[in-house]
Amino acid sequence: MRSVAAGAPAQRLALVRTENHATVFCCDSVEVETNTAPEFVDITEQVESVVAASGVRFGQATVYSTHTTAAVKINENEPLLLKDMARALDQAASCEADYHHNDFSRRTANMDDDECPNGHAHCQHLFLPTSETIPILDGKLTLGQWQRVFLVELDRPKRRRVLVNVLGVCED
Amino acid sequence: MRSVAAGAPAQRLALVRTENHATVFCCDSVEVETNTAPEFVDITEQVESVVAASGVRFGQATVYSTHTTAAVKINENEPLLLKDMARALDQAASCEADYHHNDFSRRTANMDDDECPNGHAHCQHLFLPTSETIPILDGKLTLGQWQRVFLVELDRPKRRRVLVNVLGVCED
Amino acid sequence: MRSVAAGAPAQRLALVRTENHATVFCCDSVEVETNTAPEFVDITEQVESVVAASGVRFGQATVYSTHTTAAVKINENEPLLLKDMARALDQAASCEADYHHNDFSRRTANMDDDECPNGHAHCQHLFLPTSETIPILDGKLTLGQWQRVFLVELDRPKRRRVLVNVLGVCED
Numbered sequence: 001m002r003s004v005a006a007g008a009p010a011q012r013l014a015l016v017r018t019e020n021h022a023t024v025f026c027c028d029s030v031e032v033e034t035n036t037a038p039e040f041v042d043i044t045e046q047v048e049s050v051v052a053a054s055g056v057r058f059g060q061a062t063v064y065s066t067h068t069t070a071a072v073k074i075n076e077n078e079p080l081l082l083k084d085m086a087r088a089l090d091q092a093a094s095c096e097a098d099y100h101h102n103d104f105s106r107r108t109a110n111m112d113d114d115e116c117p118n119g120h121a122h123c124q125h126l127f128l129p130t131s132e133t134i135p136i137l138d139g140k141l142t143l144g145q146w147q148r149v150f151l152v153e154l155d156r157p158k159r160r161r162v163l164v165n166v167l168g169v170c171e172d
Numbered sequence: 173m174r175s176v177a178a179g180a181p182a183q184r185l186a187l188v189r190t191e192n193h194a195t196v197f198c199c200d201s202v203e204v205e206t207n208t209a210p211e212f213v214d215i216t217e218q219v220e221s222v223v224a225a226s227g228v229r230f231g232q233a234t235v236y237s238t239h240t241t242a243a244v245k246i247n248e249n250e251p252l253l254l255k256d257m258a259r260a261l262d263q264a265a266s267c268e269a270d271y272h273h274n275d276f277s278r279r280t281a282n283m284d285d286d287e288c289p290n291g292h293a294h295c296q297h298l299f300l301p302t303s304e305t306i307p308i309l310d311g312k313l314t315l316g317q318w319q320r321v322f323l324v325e326l327d328r329p330k331r332r333r334v335l336v337n338v339l340g341v342c343e344d
Numbered sequence: 345m346r347s348v349a350a351g352a353p354a355q356r357l358a359l360v361r362t363e364n365h366a367t368v369f370c371c372d373s374v375e376v377e378t379n380t381a382p383e384f385v386d387i388t389e390q391v392e393s394v395v396a397a398s399g400v401r402f403g404q405a406t407v408y409s410t411h412t413t414a415a416v417k418i419n420e421n422e423p424l425l426l427k428d429m430a431r432a433l434d435q436a437a438s439c440e441a442d443y444h445h446n447d448f449s450r451r452t453a454n455m456d457d458d459e460c461p462n463g464h465a466h467c468q469h470l471f472l473p474t475s476e477t478i479p480i481l482d483g484k485l486t487l488g489q490w491q492r493v494f495l496v497e498l499d500r501p502k503r504r505r506v507l508v509n510v511l512g513v514c515e516d
Contacts, residue, residue: 015370015398023195023367025230025341026187027307027314054187058369060406060509062232062305066316068248074474076412078454080444081466088437088467093260100252110250110318122253123260127299127471130246130319131306133406134475135371135509142371142507144410146454147474163314165232165307167340168511169369195367197402197513199479199486201355234404234477238488240420265432272424282422282490294425295432299471302418302491303478335486337404337479339512 026054026166034070034153034160037121038086041151042077043162044143047134050164051141059168061141062133066163069121069155071128077148089154093123121154128152136168198226198338206242206325206332209293210258213323214249215334216315219306222336223313231340233313234305238335241293241327243300249320261326265295293326300324308340370398370510378414378497378504381465382430385495386421387506391478392485394508401483403512408475410507413465413499415472421492433498437467465498472496480512 028050032041043063051061065072075085099119101107132149135142143149151162200222204213215235223233237244247257271291273279304321307314315321323334372394376385387407395405409416419429443463445451476493479486487493495506 011373011375015368023341024187027230027309029183031183058371059511062307064305064307064314066314066319068246068316068318073470074412075466075469076454078445078451080447080451080453081463084443084445084463084467085470088470092264092436092471099256101250101256103252107250107252109252110248119253119256122247123256125247126245126257126260127264129301129304129473131304132473132475133305133408133477133509135406135408135507137371142408142410144412144505146412147410161316163307165305167231169367195513199402199481203355234479236477236479236486238486238491240418240488240490264436271428273422273428275424279422279424281424282420291425291428294419295428297419298417298429298432299436301473301476303476305477333488335479337477339403 022170024054024056024168024170028164030162030164032151032160032162034157037153037156038089039153040082041153042148043151044148047149047164048141051136051166052139054166055170056136056166056168057139057170059136059166060133061136062131062165063149064131064163064165065151066161069118069125070160071125071130071152071154072132072162073128073150073152074132074147075150076146089124092127093120095120116156118155124154194342196226196228196340196342200336202334202336204323204332204334206329209325209328210261211325212254213325214320215323216320219321219336220313223308223338224311226338227342228308228338228340229311229342231308231338232305233308234303234337235321236303236335236337237323238333241290241297242332243297243302243324243326244304245300245322245324246304246319247322248318261296264299265292267292288328290327296326366514368398368400368512368514372508374506374508376495376504376506378501381497381500382433383497384426385497386492387495388493391493391508395480395485395510396483398510399514400480400510400512401514403480403510404477405480405485406475406477406509407493408507408509409495410505413462413469414504415469415474415496415498416476417472417494417496418476418491419494420490433468436471437464439464460500462499468498
């Protein structure tokens with residue numbers, strides 16, 4: 001473990017000025033039905049489709065979860081790894097532990113009609129992002145070789161909503 | 173725990189081209205006095221005010237903590253849950269544990285006049301975001317039903333500074 | 345641990361409309377050779393150089409890791425603290441533990457020619473960001489006093505690629 005000032009200069013990949021190009025702001029909603037928890041739902045193709053449909057050539061896409069017990073995470077889609085990450089989430093905040101949030105005899109705030117004990121899901125979410133922002137180059141997300149975009153369900157089977165907010169310049 | 177390619181196509185919520193609209197870049201500072209640690213300071217109303225004052229109709233707001241022992245987190249503001257999340261932070265990096273960073277007999281770098289042992293606060297911060305980016309639709313943050321924006325104090329009572337960076341298009 | 349509605353109003357730092365200014369979208373690649381793991385590679389100077397070269401006065405820079413076992417983190421560059429954070433990562437997902445992802449007798453997906461056991465690196469990455477977005481004011485990143493931008497190597501010595509995506513307005 002070290003801290004080094006890495007030496008190589010940055011390499012310019014793109015620079016676009018908007019005099020001759022329109023700037024576009026585009027927001028799409030991706031709806032996901034989850035089946036269990038934790039569940040890593042690979043939404044990469046949907047995010048790629050939103051970017052393609054936006055017509056944006058250079059800019060960025062922000063993937064945003066509108067939920068407090070479902071997160072956005074970029075990692076690898078390898079089935080055995082997803083089992084490892086599910087275990088890591090349980091070690092961070094076990095669904096077997098006690099949570100004040102689950103004590104409906106004391107709790108008065110934010111009670112839903114179908115309230116279920118989900119303190120572990122909130123506490124797992126504490127350590128995961130709500131949003132990630134991915135650059136767009138030549139009309140494509142700059143995902144690395146193994147990177148996939150997941151909605152991570154932490155609670156229970158639910159209908160979830162992810163927003164994909166794209167902004168940048170079109171070439172036309 | 174599964175990985176599925178969710179099926180529904182994305183739904184377009186907004187697409188604006190800037191030919192007839194001005195693009196706005198706006199950065200406001202929100203100052204917060206914290207009282208204890210960990211403390212979840214709900215700054216949602218201030219962030220909403222910044223967005224409203226910017227005049228931006230479509231775009232995004234990035235909420236950014238300028239600190240290394242205070243983070244930005246989006247989750248639910250339910251008092252019992254905040255106690256659970258405080259405990260989860262302590263389990264991730266206890267304020268009772270030993271930290272090299274707290275050994276002022278060995279440490280020479282980045283020593284402040286009023287340096288206090290805060291290794292646990294940095295290590296808790298390691299697992300939390302410094303920034304979150306939230307889409308703006310029709311002039312409003314797209315926060316889900318239970319989502320609130322927090323500055324999370326991890327260190328001790330301090331004066332903290334959060335930047336809200338809004339960019340997007342105005343309608344006028 | 346409390347949740348308070350902090351009182352002070354936000355302070356406007358900048359508001360620029362693009363009628364008389366060009367909007368710029370700029371993406372640079374920063375290449376980093378890592379030497380060990382975990383390693384916190386301080387890339388702040390490279391990110392600052394990209395921002396300066398872009399000519400952007402007001403806007404934002406997104407720092408994006410194109411990897412699933414290397415993350416982006418903003419924290420303090422203090423050598424003893426980096427040791428503490430390395431230990432915190434190991435506590436979150438130890439390199440000594442067993443991972444399904446490392447069982448090459450069962451695994452069939454995403455196998456590279458030089459595949460190494462790195463389940464711990466993915467599980468540590470689960471709790472760290474892939475991207476952070478930093479506001480730009482007056483041509484400079486708004487980093488706080490102790491904030492430095494790191495690429496965090498979690499796997500083993502590798503060639504890594506970080507994208508710095510800058511967007512905003514120039515003054516000219």
